[in-house]
Amino acid sequence: MVTEKRETKRGVFFRVEDLEDYAIIFVPAEKHEVYLKAQKILLDQVICISALRGKNDLLIVEDIVWPDVPLKKHNRAPIPICAALLSDLHVGSKMFMEKEFKRFVRWLRGEIGGDKLRELAGRVKYLIIAGDVVDGVGIYPQQYDELEIKDLHKQYERAAKELEEIPDYIEIIIIPGNHDATRRALPQPAISREYAKPLLDLGSHLLGDPSVISLYGVTILLSHGRSLDDIIASSPSMSFQSPEEAMKVLLQCRHLAPIYGMRTLIASEKVDHLVIEHVPDIFHAGHVHMMKYTTYRGILVVNSGTWQKQTEYQKEMGHIPNPGIIPVVDLQSFQVFTIDFVSAI
Incomplete structure (x- = not known):
């Protein structure tokens, strides 16, 4: 070490x-x-x-x-079924892109888009949210002034209202982020039931960070991506504009938070749940508000962006997000379809 x-x-x-x-x-x-x-x-x-x-x-x-991951051949779904990958909705923020998100939901319902896009929407069976469903309260300086909804319970109620129009046949899977109602240190338990009841009432599956799920035999590693801040800050060649490169470093390290003592809080536990013990087919994270994807040694690496416009804090940090763009992954072919709900539909 x-x-x-x-x-x-x-x-x-x-x-x-x-x-x-x-x-x-x-x-x-x-x-x-x-x-x-x-x-x-x-x-x-x-x-x-x-x-x-x-x-x-x-x-x-x-x-x-490095420990690294071996070259991998995808496990593939037997049918061309799709998963929509989301993160960082930040419901409750004045910068939450409600109009664009409603446009996304209408697309899932088959109400908008051309024939090919509607056909793609009909193949979406899973919606996976990699954290920061809500904006939270007291997360960063001056956040309170940027909140439309200043009560955490009401933020989750509003989030559930945004999600309730999604077709019933689509399963919603949610892990927490650093803005959500759970402990800040990794690994994070699922969002507290005290706040998450509206989401549970929708039938959503609430998991911790990190989590590993299997959909039609395809293994997906889910993590919000809090440690990407540390990786980017410690590596001169990294930037917030290319989070997929920092995610590749986590795979090389075989650990989701390899640096101790920086911005990422790590809980002291007997077992290190942040070790990437099993090699996934897909690695999905968010946090940095930049939708990018790549393939590394056979693993599809996806950072799913955001539904929040640039905040004042991000302006001060010089970070320019690309919100409202969603990746949809075909679990049989592993083709990634990106749809821009700000301008394309």
């Missing part, structure tokens, strides 16, 4: 330790390929190294290996 990292003109020094001892390792800058790997290493990350012993027990690194 990496406990210290120091970059110099000569290369990168690390302090690594296991349960028995520690060592200082060095990656020379002239070993370009290994040096690029070293720059991406995170504190608290578990790695394997191949090294030669130098002076004063310094280990000169020959290669670095």
